[in-house]
Amino acid sequence: MDTARRAIRALRAAAWAPTSEVACLPAPDPPGTDPVLGGVCAGIAERRGWRPGAVRLATVLLVLPALLYPVAWLVRTAGPAPAGGRGRANRQLFLTVAAGVLALFSAVQLIDFGLPEIRALLAGLFLGSSLLTLPRSALLTWRSMTVGVVAVLLLLWGAGATGVDVPFPVAVIVAYLPVLYAVAARHPRPVVVAVGAWTLVLVLPCYTLLFAAPPAAVVWTSAVLVGVLVAGDNMRVRREETGISRGTVRAHRPPRAPVPLWDGVLDAVWRPLPRPEVTLRLPRGPVRPLEGRLVAGVCRALAGGRSPRALTAVRALFAVPLWAVVGVPLYLLLWLLLPGERPPGEDPEERRDAVWARRSAAWFLLFGLGAATASTAAVQATGMLGLPVPVAVVSGLVTGMPIALLPRSPLLAWRFMAGGLLATLVAYALVGTSLPPSVPGGMSPTVLWPWPIAVLLALVPVLYLVALAYPGRTTVGVGAVTVVADILSACLFVAAPVAQALWISVAVVGVLAFGHNVRGRRAAQRDLAQESALRRRDRARQAVLEERSRIARELHDVVSHHMSMIAIQAEAAPYKYPDLSPAAAGTFHTIRDAAREALVEMRRVVGLLREEAEDAERAPQPGLSDIGDLVEGARQAGVPVRARVSGLSAEPSETVGLSVYRIVQESLSNAGRHAPGAPVRVTVEEDDGQIVVRVVNDAGGPGPRPAADVGGHGLVGMRERVAMLGGTLRAGPLPEGGFEVVARLPMDGGE
Numbered sequence: 001m002d003t004a005r006r007a008i009r010a011l012r013a014a015a016w017a018p019t020s021e022v023a024c025l026p027a028p029d030p031p032g033t034d035p036v037l038g039g040v041c042a043g044i045a046e047r048r049g050w051r052p053g054a055v056r057l058a059t060v061l062l063v064l065p066a067l068l069y070p071v072a073w074l075v076r077t078a079g080p081a082p083a084g085g086r087g088r089a090n091r092q093l094f095l096t097v098a099a100g101v102l103a104l105f106s107a108v109q110l111i112d113f114g115l116p117e118i119r120a121l122l123a124g125l126f127l128g129s130s131l132l133t134l135p136r137s138a139l140l141t142w143r144s145m146t147v148g149v150v151a152v153l154l155l156l157w158g159a160g161a162t163g164v165d166v167p168f169p170v171a172v173i174v175a176y177l178p179v180l181y182a183v184a185a186r187h188p189r190p191v192v193v194a195v196g197a198w199t200l201v202l203v204l205p206c207y208t209l210l211f212a213a214p215p216a217a218v219v220w221t222s223a224v225l226v227g228v229l230v231a232g233d234n235m236r237v238r239r240e241e242t243g244i245s246r247g248t249v250r251a252h253r254p255p256r257a258p259v260p261l262w263d264g265v266l267d268a269v270w271r272p273l274p275r276p277e278v279t280l281r282l283p284r285g286p287v288r289p290l291e292g293r294l295v296a297g298v299c300r301a302l303a304g305g306r307s308p309r310a311l312t313a314v315r316a317l318f319a320v321p322l323w324a325v326v327g328v329p330l331y332l333l334l335w336l337l338l339p340g341e342r343p344p345g346e347d348p349e350e351r352r353d354a355v356w357a358r359r360s361a362a363w364f365l366l367f368g369l370g371a372a373t374a375s376t377a378a379v380q381a382t383g384m385l386g387l388p389v390p391v392a393v394v395s396g397l398v399t400g401m402p403i404a405l406l407p408r409s410p411l412l413a414w415r416f417m418a419g420g421l422l423a424t425l426v427a428y429a430l431v432g433t434s435l436p437p438s439v440p441g442g443m444s445p446t447v448l449w450p451w452p453i454a455v456l457l458a459l460v461p462v463l464y465l466v467a468l469a470y471p472g473r474t475t476v477g478v479g480a481v482t483v484v485a486d487i488l489s490a491c492l493f494v495a496a497p498v499a500q501a502l503w504i505s506v507a508v509v510g511v512l513a514f515g516h517n518v519r520g521r522r523a524a525q526r527d528l529a530q531e532s533a534l535r536r537r538d539r540a541r542q543a544v545l546e547e548r549s550r551i552a553r554e555l556h557d558v559v560s561h562h563m564s565m566i567a568i569q570a571e572a573a574p575y576k577y578p579d580l581s582p583a584a585a586g587t588f589h590t591i592r593d594a595a596r597e598a599l600v601e602m603r604r605v606v607g608l609l610r611e612e613a614e615d616a617e618r619a620p621q622p623g624l625s626d627i628g629d630l631v632e633g634a635r636q637a638g639v640p641v642r643a644r645v646s647g648l649s650a651e652p653s654e655t656v657g658l659s660v661y662r663i664v665q666e667s668l669s670n671a672g673r674h675a676p677g678a679p680v681r682v683t684v685e686e687d688d689g690q691i692v693v694r695v696v697n698d699a700g701g702p703g704p705r706p707a708a709d710v711g712g713h714g715l716v717g718m719r720e721r722v723a724m725l726g727g728t729l730r731a732g733p734l735p736e737g738g739f740e741v742v743a744r745l746p747m748d749g750g751e
Contacts, residue, residue, distance in 0.1 A: 009190075011198065014139070014194035014197075015198055096132070099128040099129060099131040102128040103125050103128025103129070105124075107124030108124075110124065110156075113159075116159070123151065126144075126151075127148045127149075127172055129144075138182035138183045139187065141179050142179050145172070149172060150203065152169075183229075183232065184236065188236075192229055200222060263473060264477025265480055268411070273409055276411070298335055299315045318331055366404045370404045371400065373399070373400035373401075376400075377395065377400050377452035378393050378396030378397075381452060391431070395424045398416055398423070403458055411469075411478070417458070418481060418482055421452075422486055422489065426493060428450055428493070429493040443497070450496055463511045464514065465515070467514070475516050487501050487508065544720065547717030550717070551721065551724065555605065555606050559655065560606075563595050563598050564599065566591065570591040573585075623658055628643070630668070631664075631682065638672070639672045641680040643664075646685055647686050648684075652748075655725065656747065656748070659722070660743075662717075663693050663695070663741070663743050668695070671697040675739065679698055681695070689747060690746055694741070696734075696740045699736075715731055726745075727746060729742070
C-alpha cells in the first residue's frame, strides 16, 4: 500500500503539482578549472584526476561524445541562473536562439507533413516557447513540451497525415531528450519514474494507435526515453556521492574576464540599454543678441562679438546664391537651436518656458528629419530595389524614424536602424528586383548600392553619438555588428562588390574611432578639471591653515606678552605704591582680573587657531623697521625693487608693523615667482590715520599671474590678516599690465 501511495503521489507531482513544491536537487557547480565552452571535459578531468587536455582530445577524436557534448552542455545551462551579469545574459541569449530555431524548424517540418500553415506556425511557437522556462524549472518545460507533442500528434492525425513514419519533428526530438535528462538530474527518483511513466503513457499510445507505429519503432523509442532518464538519474546519484548539496560551500572562484568582442556585441544588440554618458543637448555657446541684430541675430551670434569683418563674412556666407538651398534651412535651424540673450530682470519661469520651447522645436526638427529619411528610404526601396510598397514603407519607418530617439538613447536608435538595414537586404535578396546596368556591360546600380543611401547618411551621426555616449566595449560591438551584419552581408545576400563594402566599412570604423577619441579627450578634460579644482581647494585650505597658525603665533608672542605685562603691573601696583586709596587698589585688582581672563581667552583662541602638534615659536617677530632688510634680500635674489617708507606720524603697533612686513614679504615673493625680472615698487605711508601699503610690479615675462579672485597661499593669508585688523585689501591686475596690491590698515590695529 505504501508503495502504491508513493507511486500515486509521484505521478501527481510529475503531472499536476506546482513545480515550486516538487523536491528539486541543486544544479552542479562549475568545475574547478577554467571551462572551455560548457566545461564538461574539465569536469570529467577533475573527477577522474586526468589532464583536461587529454580528455578534450579524446572528446574531439570520438564521434559519439561529439554528439553527446551539446546535450550535456544544454543540460548544464538548465541549472539556476545567477542573479545577474554576463552568465545570465548569455544563458538567456542561448535559450532564446534555441527556442527560435526549434519553433522555425518544427513549423517547417509540420508544413511538410501536411499540417496547415497557421496551425503549424502556432504549434512551432508553442514548442519553441517551452524552452524559455528551462532556467526556472525543467519539470515545467517537460510538461509544456509533452502537451505540445501530444497536440502535434492529434493535429497531424486530424489533418490526415497518418502515412508519416516518424510524426515528430526532428528539432522536437533533439530538444525533448535534454529536457528529460535535466528533469532526471534535478529531481528525486520517484519523480523521475513518474515522468517516464507519464511520457510513455501519453506519447506512445498516440504514436501507436493513431499512426500504426511498428513495434520496433515503439521499442527503440521507449528504450531511448528510458536510457536518457537513467543517465540523468545516474548523474544525480554521482553528485550525491561526491557530496554536492545545497549546503556545500565551495571556494570562491574569481569571475572570468569578459571577452571584449563577444561582450561588446551582447551589449550592443541584447543586454538592457545602459544610460548614455553623454546626452544630446542644445548648444550653450553662441547667444542671439537682443539689440543690433539683423532679422534674427544668428550671424551676430556666430561672429561672437569679434571684428566687424567677421560679422560681414558670416553674413556674406549665408547670402551667397549658390548656398541658398542649404543656407536658408541652416539659418532656420540655427535660429531654432541658438538660445536668445537673456534680458535683464527676466523671470526664471519664463526662461524655463523658453528653453522648453527650443527643446520642443529641436525634437520636432529631429522628428521631421527622421520622417524625411524614412520617406526617402521607402522611395529608394520601391524604385531602386524593387521591393513591394508595404515592405518598403515598413523598412523606411524602421530605419528612418529612430532618428527622433537620439536625445533619449543613441544605442536604441542604432538597434532599430541596424536591424532595419539587415531586414532590407534580406527582403531585397528574397523579393527584390535589380535595375538594368547604367552602361552596357556594367554593373547594376542596385547591386552597387543595395542600402538606402539616406539611411547610410543618417547612420553616420548615430554611430558618432553611440561612440561618444557609451563605453569602448559597446562601441566595438556596435562596429562589429554594423560592419558584418549590415555592410559585408550585402556581398553574401545580393553579391555586392567587395571593394564597395570594404570602403563603407572603413568609413564606419573611422566614424566610431573618431567618436571614441572625442569621448576619451572629453573624459580626460573632465578628470583634469576635477583634479585642478581639488588642487585649488587644497591650496586655499592649506593657505588658511598656515595663516591661522601664523596669526596664532603672533597672538601668542605679541598680544599675550602685552596682556601679561598689564596683569603683572596691575598686580604690583598696590605693593609699589602703599599709600594708594582702597578705591584705586580695587581698580588695579579689577584690571589684573580682566587681564588674566583676557589671557585665558587668548590661550583658548590660540589653541583653536594653531595646528595640532605645533610648538609655539619663541623668536622675536619682524616689524616695520625690518622692511629694509627684506627689500635688500629681494634685491640679492634678483628682484629689482625700490622701497620707500615715509610720512608716518607715529610708530604703528607691533601687530600692524608685523602685518605690514608680512604683506610686503608675500607681495615680493609673488612678484618674483609670477613676473620674474619686472621692477617692483614698495611704498608705505600714512593717509587719514591709516597706514597704506602699496606694492606694484610692472608686466614681466611670459607666465601666469595671480588673479584677484583665485590667488594662492599669499593672497588668502593677506586677506585674513587685514580683515582681522579691520582693514581693507585690494589685489588685482592693472589695465596697462602688471599687478598691484594695496592694503589699508589702522595705525592702532583696530583697538
